[in-house]
Amino acid sequence: MAVVLVAGASGLFGARAAQAFQAAGWQVRRYQRGTDMAAAAMGADVIVNALNPPMYHDWAGLIPQITAQVLAAARASGTTVIVPGNVYPYGDQPGPWGPATPQRANSRKGMIRAQMEAAYRDSGLPVIVLRGGDFLDETGKTVMAMLLKDAVRGKISLMGAPEVPRAYAYLPDMARLAVLLAEKRAELPRFADVPFAGLTFAMADLRAEMQRQTGRSLRFAGFPWWFMRMASPVWELARELREMRFLFDLPHQLDPAPLQALLPDFQPTAFADVVAAHLQGMGIRGQDRSKSGDAAMRWPASQPAGPDQVAKAHLTR
Numbered sequence: 001m002a003v004v005l006v007a008g009a010s011g012l013f014g015a016r017a018a019q020a021f022q023a024a025g026w027q028v029r030r031y032q033r034g035t036d037m038a039a040a041a042m043g044a045d046v047i048v049n050a051l052n053p054p055m056y057h058d059w060a061g062l063i064p065q066i067t068a069q070v071l072a073a074a075r076a077s078g079t080t081v082i083v084p085g086n087v088y089p090y091g092d093q094p095g096p097w098g099p100a101t102p103q104r105a106n107s108r109k110g111m112i113r114a115q116m117e118a119a120y121r122d123s124g125l126p127v128i129v130l131r132g133g134d135f136l137d138e139t140g141k142t143v144m145a146m147l148l149k150d151a152v153r154g155k156i157s158l159m160g161a162p163e164v165p166r167a168y169a170y171l172p173d174m175a176r177l178a179v180l181l182a183e184k185r186a187e188l189p190r191f192a193d194v195p196f197a198g199l200t201f202a203m204a205d206l207r208a209e210m211q212r213q214t215g216r217s218l219r220f221a222g223f224p225w226w227f228m229r230m231a232s233p234v235w236e237l238a239r240e241l242r243e244m245r246f247l248f249d250l251p252h253q254l255d256p257a258p259l260q261a262l263l264p265d266f267q268p269t270a271f272a273d274v275v276a277a278h279l280q281g282m283g284i285r286g287q288d289r290s291k292s293g294d295a296a297m298r299w300p301a302s303q304p305a306g307p308d309q310v311a312k313a314h315l316t317r
Contacts, residue, residue, distance in 0.1 A: 003027045005048070047079050087131070096252075099193040128194060130178055177196055203220070
């Protein structure tokens, strides 16, 4: 039986990864913080590094420490490392973003993540960076969950322009991909940068789909960036979140081609089904979705948002 060590198994991606590997028949070990990771990795085939400092806390100090710890464990045990990547290293350049896109981070956190990826790449060890957009998970504390917390009262919070298409990764799908890539690891390059295009949609699209499924009218409410600005001197999370504000106004998507070439049969969860799962998680009853549905609202990885949507986003900014 193949063995995976999941570091950060209590986090968003780590928990989903542990579930997915177990469902696929792997033996799952959950790393306990503060213990010897190299010892825990002995006999394992894969390490999933889902460790991440919470609330953006001390990335500059903690992420290099975590990276060094994971690399040392992988080197000692001969395992492949899987790391969930994000879009921060790309900065604000036009997309779609993929392995051939230069990393031009325009934020401190983007530079830290780019340096982390460089350390993995330069290690010479087998590493898979599975890159996704903003996390979606009806059971987790994601940014999207925060924006939808008042949906039961008819309100959706907005952090940027409503018509801007952005990249999202539904975590159950991303976790399934981690398993598939782990099983295919012998066929991958030493350092594999695999973008998961996932879903690309705008908040206006999300509102339309939620309204269609529930029959309810929903309104947008602006996110209190003014409060974040005022709180920045004394609140670390406010400072860190403001630095990434540009991503909420930047039309972006990840390139679906590399994943299609690797796993042509992989099918991500349809947009309508992801929305339905979130509605159920919020306790909002939906209508019969089998009777209607806009195909344009179901953007799998093979059908990213088109140029017309990107242009529309620029016009409405």
